[in-house]
Amino acid sequence: MDGSKGWVSRVRAVTVSLLFIAMLLVPIVKVPQGASADSATFYVVHSLEGGRLQTSDKYPPYGNLTSTTDSIGQVARSFSPTYMTMRTFLSFNTSTVPSNAVILSVSLRVRIETDASSIDFNVQVWQTAFSSWPPSWNATGGFVGTLFNTASISAGAWYQVSMPVSVVVPGGYSQFMLNSSRDSKVAPDSTLPEFINLYDGGSSSPAELQVAYAIGGTPVGIQLTNGSWLNSTILPEISEWNLTYDQYAFAIDTVPNSLNIVMTKGSSDWSFVSSVPYATATETSTTLKLSSVYSSICYRLWFTVPKVAPYSTVHVSLYNAFTGAGMPWGSLMVMMSPGATYNASGAEQMPRADYPLEPNTVYTLRVEDFFGNGLIDYTVMTSSSDIYANIPVPTYSWTVWNMNDQPVLLHIFWNNSGAPYEFFVGPHWQTEQLLKGGNYTFEVTFYDSNGTVGETVFYYRTIPMQGLNASFLFINGTTLSEIVSSVQGMQSSQQVITSLLMPSTVVIYDNLPLAPTKLRTLTVDNGLKLDPFLILQATTYQNGTGTSVALWSPHPSLVGATYYIDSDSLAFSGNYQSHVWVNTTSGSNLLNSVNLPATLNLDGQNVTVQSNQSVTVSRATTWREISEYTVTYYASLHEYKATLTLNDTTSLDYYSPYWFISFPRNASVDQSTVTVYDVNNALTLTNGNNFEVTAGGVHMVLSRLNASETRTFTFTYWDANGTNGIGAPNLIAQSYTTGTLNGNSMLYTAVQWMNPWSTAYSGEMYVTLNFTGGDQLVLASITVVDQSSNRQLPVNDWVYTGRTIIILTDGVGSVGVGQGKNFGIYFTLSSTATQTKTDFFFGPIVYNGMMLYIGSVALSWALVFLAVGWAAAIIPSVEPRLRRRYGDGTQTRIILMVCITIIVSAAAGVLA
Numbered sequence: 001m002d003g004s005k006g007w008v009s010r011v012r013a014v015t016v017s018l019l020f021i022a023m024l025l026v027p028i029v030k031v032p033q034g035a036s037a038d039s040a041t042f043y044v045v046h047s048l049e050g051g052r053l054q055t056s057d058k059y060p061p062y063g064n065l066t067s068t069t070d071s072i073g074q075v076a077r078s079f080s081p082t083y084m085t086m087r088t089f090l091s092f093n094t095s096t097v098p099s100n101a102v103i104l105s106v107s108l109r110v111r112i113e114t115d116a117s118s119i120d121f122n123v124q125v126w127q128t129a130f131s132s133w134p135p136s137w138n139a140t141g142g143f144v145g146t147l148f149n150t151a152s153i154s155a156g157a158w159y160q161v162s163m164p165v166s167v168v169v170p171g172g173y174s175q176f177m178l179n180s181s182r183d184s185k186v187a188p189d190s191t192l193p194e195f196i197n198l199y200d201g202g203s204s205s206p207a208e209l210q211v212a213y214a215i216g217g218t219p220v221g222i223q224l225t226n227g228s229w230l231n232s233t234i235l236p237e238i239s240e241w242n243l244t245y246d247q248y249a250f251a252i253d254t255v256p257n258s259l260n261i262v263m264t265k266g267s268s269d270w271s272f273v274s275s276v277p278y279a280t281a282t283e284t285s286t287t288l289k290l291s292s293v294y295s296s297i298c299y300r301l302w303f304t305v306p307k308v309a310p311y312s313t314v315h316v317s318l319y320n321a322f323t324g325a326g327m328p329w330g331s332l333m334v335m336m337s338p339g340a341t342y343n344a345s346g347a348e349q350m351p352r353a354d355y356p357l358e359p360n361t362v363y364t365l366r367v368e369d370f371f372g373n374g375l376i377d378y379t380v381m382t383s384s385s386d387i388y389a390n391i392p393v394p395t396y397s398w399t400v401w402n403m404n405d406q407p408v409l410l411h412i413f414w415n416n417s418g419a420p421y422e423f424f425v426g427p428h429w430q431t432e433q434l435l436k437g438g439n440y441t442f443e444v445t446f447y448d449s450n451g452t453v454g455e456t457v458f459y460y461r462t463i464p465m466q467g468l469n470a471s472f473l474f475i476n477g478t479t480l481s482e483i484v485s486s487v488q489g490m491q492s493s494q495q496v497i498t499s500l501l502m503p504s505t506v507v508i509y510d511n512l513p514l515a516p517t518k519l520r521t522l523t524v525d526n527g528l529k530l531d532p533f534l535i536l537q538a539t540t541y542q543n544g545t546g547t548s549v550a551l552w553s554p555h556p557s558l559v560g561a562t563y564y565i566d567s568d569s570l571a572f573s574g575n576y577q578s579h580v581w582v583n584t585t586s587g588s589n590l591l592n593s594v595n596l597p598a599t600l601n602l603d604g605q606n607v608t609v610q611s612n613q614s615v616t617v618s619r620a621t622t623w624r625e626i627s628e629y630t631v632t633y634y635a636s637l638h639e640y641k642a643t644l645t646l647n648d649t650t651s652l653d654y655y656s657p658y659w660f661i662s663f664p665r666n667a668s669v670d671q672s673t674v675t676v677y678d679v680n681n682a683l684t685l686t687n688g689n690n691f692e693v694t695a696g697g698v699h700m701v702l703s704r705l706n707a708s709e710t711r712t713f714t715f716t717y718w719d720a721n722g723t724n725g726i727g728a729p730n731l732i733a734q735s736y737t738t739g740t741l742n743g744n745s746m747l748y749t750a751v752q753w754m755n756p757w758s759t760a761y762s763g764e765m766y767v768t769l770n771f772t773g774g775d776q777l778v779l780a781s782i783t784v785v786d787q788s789s790n791r792q793l794p795v796n797d798w799v800y801t802g803r804t805i806i807i808l809t810d811g812v813g814s815v816g817v818g819q820g821k822n823f824g825i826y827f828t829l830s831s832t833a834t835q836t837k838t839d840f841f842f843g844p845i846v847y848n849g850m851m852l853y854i855g856s857v858a859l860s861w862a863l864v865f866l867a868v869g870w871a872a873a874i875i876p877s878v879e880p881r882l883r884r885r886y887g888d889g890t891q892t893r894i895i896l897m898v899c900i901t902i903i904v905s906a907a908a909g910v911l912a
Contacts, residue, residue, distance in 0.1 A: 039212040040096065046201030048091035048133055048173070055081040060184035066134045070207075072123055073116075073180045073195025074188040083187065086195055087179045089128065089135050092209040094174045101213040102233055103165035108147065108176065110198050111158045111205040117150035119194035122181035127167050129175055147178065150196060160210075168211055220252060223260040230255065247273065250301045254293050261290040263301070274302035312359045312382035314389055316350065317573045318367065319618075320434075321376075321392035323655075325541055326571045326618050329353045331434055332375070332393065333368045342366045342377050353598070357382050367393050370421045371414040373436045386576040390616075395434035396463050396471075399656070401701075402429050403476045403692070406447045413441035416460065425475070437463050446478055454478075472656065472701055474692065481688055531628045532664045532697075534644070537566070538654035538705070542619040549609040554621035556649045561627035565604040567620070572596050574615030581610045631664060631715075637756035638719035640664070643679070646702075646711040654705040661715060662697035670720040670759070673817055674698060679712035718757065718817065729753050730766040733774075733825070741783060741826040748827075750787070754820040761815045767805040767823065775803045777827045784811070787822040 051067030054060070061083045071086040090108075097103075108125060127141040144163045153159065168174050180194070188194055199205040222230045252261060261279075268285040275281070276299055280291040290299065316334060318327040329352070336355070337347035342364040350365070357363055359382050367375045378391045402408050402425040411420035416439050425431055440461050446454040455478060461471070474481040540554040551570075555563055572580065574596055582591040585606040591597065596615060609617045631642040644661065648654050663669045671693045676685040685691060692699040698715060705711065731751035739748025749769070755761050769777070782800055784793045784807065797811030805825060815821055 039210070042092040042094055042174075042209040042211065044201040044207040044209075045091045045093055045173075046206070048175075049089060049201050049207070050133070052087050052089060052134060052137055054085045054137060055083065057082045059083045059187040061085055064137050068200075070198040070200045071195055072178050072198070073121065073193075074182060075193055075195060076188040076190040078190055085180075085183055087137070087177055087183070088198060089130070090176045090178070090207050091130075092174045094168055094209070094211065095171050097168060097170040097211060097213055099170045101170050103168050103170075104212040105162065105210075106165055106168050106212075107160050107162045107210045108145075109158060109160035109208040109210060110147065111207075112153055112155050112196060113199045113203075114197035115150065115153055115155045116193045116195050116197075117153075118192040119182070119189065120149060120151040121194060122149050123147040123196070124179055124181055125161060125163065126177045126179070127175070128177045129173075135175075135177075144176070146181075150194075153196070158205075168209075168213075174209060218250075219264040221262045222254060222258050223262070224255075225257045225259050248303050250303075252299045252301065254295055254297055254299070256295045258293050258295045261293055261299070263288045263290075265303070271304045272301065273304055274300070276301070312385065312387060313354055313356050313576070314363075314365075314380055314382065314387045315573070315576060316353045316355070316365065317388070317390045317571070318393050319390065320397075321394045322396075323541075324543065325655075326620065327393065327434065332395070333370065335366045335368055337364055337366075338362070339364060340379055342374070359383055365389065365391065367391060369395070369414075369434065369436050371418070371436075373414065373438075375436055388573055388575065390573055393434075394437070396437060398433045398435050398463070398471050398473070400425050400431050400433070400473045401475065402427060403474060404428075404446075406449055406451075408447065408475055409445040411441075411443040411445075413443070415439055416441045435463055439463075442473075444475065444480060472703065474701075476688075476692055479688060481692070530631050530633055530664045532631060532662045533626060534629045534662060534697075535660040536625040536627075536646070536657060537623070537660075538657040539620065539622045540650070540652040540654060541621075542652060543617070544609070545616045546614055547611050549615075549617050550607075551609065551617065551619045552606045553604060554619065554650075554652065555604065555623040555625065558625060558627055558649075561625050563604070564624040564626070565602075566622040566624060568602040568604055568622075569620055570600040570602060570607075570609070571618045571620070572598065572600075572615055573618075574611075575613050578611045578613040578615050580615065583608050583610070629661070633664070634756075639716065639756060640667070640669075640718070641714070641716045643712065643714045646705065646713070648705045648707055648709050651707050653707055655703075657702050657705050659700040659702075660697055661700075663717075668720040670718050671695070673759075674715070674717040675818070676700075677714040677716070679714060680710075685713075716818075728764045728766055729761075730768060731823075732768050732770045735771050736827075739824070739826060741785075746781070746783075746826040746828060748824060750822065750824045752820060752822045753815075755815045755817055757817065760817060761812075763809055763812065765807045765812050765821070765823075767807065767825065769803050769805070773829045776830045778830050781826075781828040783826040785824040785826070786811070786813075787824050788820065 049070065051069050051071045053063070053065040053067050055063040055065060057080055059082075061081065063081070067086065070088040070090075072088050073086055075084045075086075076082060077084070123146065124143065125145045125147055127144050128135065129141065130136065144167050145161045147161045148159045167176070178198075182188075182194065198207065201207070218233065220232050224230065250263070252263070254261070264287055265285075272281065272283045272288050276290060278297070279293045279299065282289045282291065288301065293299065316329075318329070318332060318334075319325060320327060334350045335342075335344075335347045336350050336357075337343040338361060340362050347366070361382050363380050363382065365378045365380065367378070369375060375393050375395060376391060378389060380387055380389050400410060405427050407424050407426050407429075409422065409424055411422045412433065412435070413420045414436075420443070421433075423431070440463060441458060442461065443456060443458050445456045448454055457478070457480060459480070463471075538555075542551050542554060544551060554568070570582070576596050578596040580591065580593050580596055581589065582600060583589050585608065590602070590605075590607065591600055596611075602619075602621075604621065604623065609615070629642060629644055631640050633640050640663075642661075646657070646659060674687060674693050676687075676691050676698065677683070678685055678690075687693055690700070700713075702711075731753055733749040733751055736747050736749040739746055741748075749771075751767050753765065769775070777800065779800055782805070784798050784805065785791070786793060793807070793811045797808050799806040799808065807823065812821065
C-alpha cells in the first residue's frame with residue numbers, strides 16, 4: 001500500500017461513517033442489549049454558582065470579591081474603587097452521566113434578567129474546575145464558545161450555545177466561567193455601563209446544561225500500514241436496523257494506508273452474519289477483525305443483535321370513515337402524546353406507520369390535516385407485544401383533475417383565512433386532497449406554455465355540501481367544472497364554477513390506443529354501423545378478514561374487451577407476527593412471509609390470502625377497459641347516433657368511473673353539436689358540466705357506480721360543415737282537409753320540417769301544393785300560421801306563386817340543430833281556373849325530387865320526353881314542306897317554334 005501520504009491527510013480523512021448528525025434526529029427504533037441512549041437537562045447548582053468581582057482604582061482591577069449576583073461585564077464609577085470587573089461561575093452536577101457514556105451533544109442555556117450593556121461585548125464561555133466556593137478568579141480552562149453578543153439580546157429571553165462534548169464530566173461536576181470579551185482589555189466609560197445579569201440558581205429560570213449521550217458504544221480501530229492506530233466509537237442505536245431479521249448494519253470507511261479493522265462487539269450475543277468482499281473476517285466472542293482491507297472504501301457489517309424488551313411497536317393504519325378506503329401514510333399527519341387525552345405541548349409527529357413506544361403506557365394519537373386541525377383522537381395502551389391501531393378518519397375527498405397542457409397552482413385556505421396549503425397539479429394530472437369539514441377558499445392560478453403566471457380564480461365551498469362527501473374538479477382551459485357527489489349516489493350536483501376565457505381544445509389521455517373504426521353493415525334504416533372504441537376506467541375496493549380470504553379479479557369480463565391494470569395492491573393489518581401466504585388461484589405463490597407485510601402489489605390476479613392468525617386484507621385496484629361500441633351514421637343527415645350503457649356487472653362498486661367515448665376515426669365532428677341524453681333521468685346533460693368534449697371524443701366522470709347498477713346515455717352529433725351546399729327546404733303538401741280558423745270553416749293543409757344539419761338554419765322554405773286545385777287558391781283567403789310558435793305570419797312574410805307558397809326568411813326565423821318547424825295553411829279555392837296572381841312571368845322554378853314546377857305548371861318528365869320524341873319524328877317531314885311554301889326565312893322559324901310550343905304545352909298540362 002502507498003505510505004507516501006502524511007499524517008495530516010490521514011487525520012483529515014473520514015475515519016468512521018457514523019451519520020451522527022442526521023441519525024440523531026431520528027427517534028430510536030430498537031436498542032440492542034448493552035446499548036441505550038438518553039438525554040438529560042442539568043440545572044445549575046445554586047451553592048456552587050455566583051459572581052466574582054475585581055475592584056480597584058487602577059485598570060485592570062486586581063481585588064478578589066464574591067457576589068451573589070450572576071453578573072458579567074465591567075463598570076466605571078465616580079467614587080473609589082473606580083473600576084469593577086464581573087465574572088460568573090456555573091456548576092452542574094453531571095454525576096448521573098455514566099463514566100462509559102459517549103456524549104453526543106451538549107449546550108449551555110441561560111436567561112437574561114438585566115441588560116445594561118450600553119457598550120456591547122461578547123459573552124465568552126470557558127471550561128473551568130473548582131471543588132469549593134468561591135473559586136479562584138483565574139480558575140479558567142479552555143475557551144469553549146461564545147454565548148451571544150449583547151447587541152442582539154433582550155431581557156427575559158433565553159439564549160444557548162453548543163459546546164464540545166469534552167466539557168461534560170461524567171460522574172462529577174461540569175463547570176464553566178462566563179466573562180466579557182472586553183474584560184481586562186478595554187477600560188469602561190463611567191457614563192456608559194457595560195454589564196448584564198443572569199437569572200441565578202435560586203430563581204424560576206436557572207441556567208441549564210443539556211446533554212445527550214449514549215451508553216454501550218462499540219469501539220473501532222483502524223490500523224495503518226505504519227503500525228499506528230486511528231480509534232473511534234460506533235453507536236449501535238444510530239446505525240441501520242432491519243426490523244424483519246433483528247439485525248444491525250454498520251458502515252465503516254477506511255482511510256488511505258489502512259491495513260486492518262478491529263471492531264469490539266457490544267456483547268457476546270452479537271453474531272456476525274455478513275460476508276465482506278476484499279477482506280478476511282475473523283470473529284471472536286468479543287471482537288471482529290477484518291484483515292488486509294482496502295484503503296478508502298466503505299465496509300458494511302451485519303450483526304444479529306438481541307432486542308431489549310422495553311419497546312412496543314405501534315402499527316398505525318388509516319382509512320376513510322365514510323368509504324372504508326385505506327389511506328396511504330403521509331396523506332395526513334399523525335401526532336402522538338403520552339396520556340389518555342391529547343396534549344399538544346408534549347406531542348411529537350410519528351414519522352412512520354410502525355413506531356416504537358414505551359411499554360405499558362397510555363398514548364393518544366391525533367390525526368391532523370395539513371392545517372393542523374385535529375380530525376380524530378385515538379387512544380392506545382402499549383404492552384410488551386406489538387399494537388395495531390386501525391383509525392377511521394372522517395375526511396372528505398377533494399379530487400382535482402388538470403386537463404390542460406400546462407400546470408396549475410392550487411392554494412387551499414382553511415376557514416377562508418390564514419396561510420394556505422399549496423401544491424401544483426401537473427398537466428393531465430389527477431390528485432386527491434383529504435379535507436376536514438368546514439369552510440374553504442380555493443384559489444387556482446393558471447400558467448401558459450412558457451411558465452408565465454396567468455389568471456387566478458377564487459371560489460368558496462362549505463364541506464361537506466349538504467351531506468355530500470366527494471367533489472371532482474375539472475380544470476379545462478380556464479374553465480372550472482365541478483361534480484359533487486355523495487357516497488351512495490351518482491352525479492348529485494354539477495355546476496360550472498367559473499370561466500375566464502373560452503377554453504381551448506385539450507386532449508386527455510394522449511396514450512389512447514389507435515383503434516381504427518370498422519365498417520360493419522348496411523341496415524334498413526339507411527345508416528352505416530361503425531365501430532369506434534371506448535374506454536372505461538375505475539377503482540374498485542375489496543375487503544376481507546380471517547385466516548383465509550379470497551379476492552377475485554377486480555374488473556368486469558366483457559367479451560372482446562382489453563384490460564389494463566394501472567395499480568393493484570393489497571394492504572394488511574393484524575398481528576405483526578402473523579405468517580402470511582398469498583397465492584393465485586392457479587397455484588402460484590406470490591408471497592410467503594413469516595411476518596405480516598404492510599402491502600403487496602398485484603397485477604389483477606385472482607388470489608387467496610391465508611395466514612396462521614386472523615388478519616384484515618384490503619385490495620384497491622385501478623383498471624382500464626378498452627372495447628368497441630356501435631355508432632350509426634346517417635349519411636343523408638350527416639348525423640351520428642349511439643345509445644350506450646354503463647353497466648357494473650360485478651359485485652363491487654366502481655369509484656370515480658371515467659368514461660371516454662371516442663369519435664369514429666377520420667370523422668370530422670362539429671364538437672358544438674354533441675348532445676348527451678341521460679335515459680335514466682330523462683335529462684339532456686350540459687357540455688362543460690356533465691361531460692367534456694375534445695377532438696378525440698366525449699369524456700365523462702361519475703363519482704360512483706354501484707354494484708349491478710346500469711346507466712344509459714344517448715350520444716348524438718353531426719359532421720362539421722354538414723350544411724354546405726344545401727338549398728332551401730322544399731316541403732310537399734299532398735292533400736288538404738277542412739279546418740277552422742278564427743271560428744271560420746276553411747280548407748287546411750300542413751307541412752313539417754326537422755333541421756337535420758349540424759348548424760342552425762335561417763332562410764326561405766318552399767311549400768308545394770301537390771294536390772288538385774293547388775293553383776286555384778284565392779289569394780285574399782290565404783293565411784299561413786307558424787304552428788311551432790302559434791303565430792300567424794303577416795302577408796309580407798310569404799309569397800304565393802300559383803302552386804307554391806314561399807315562406808320568406810323573416811317568416812321562417814332560425815331553426816336550431818334538431819329543432820323543427822310546423823306550418824299550417826288555411827285557404828279557399830276559386831271556382832274558375834284563372835285568377836289574379838302575384839307572379840313573375842312563369843313563376844319560380846322548383847324541383848322537389850320528383851316533379852319540376854314552372855310557376856303553376858307541373859311538368860311530367862315522361863310526357864316531355866314523349867313529346868320531344870314525337871316532335872323529333874315529325875319535324876323532319878314537315879320542315880321541307882314549310883320551306884317550299886315559306887322559304888328559309890323568318891316565317892319558317894316562327895312556324896317551327898309554334899309547333900314545339902304546342903307539343904310541350906300539351907305534354908305539360910297533365911297536372912294543371
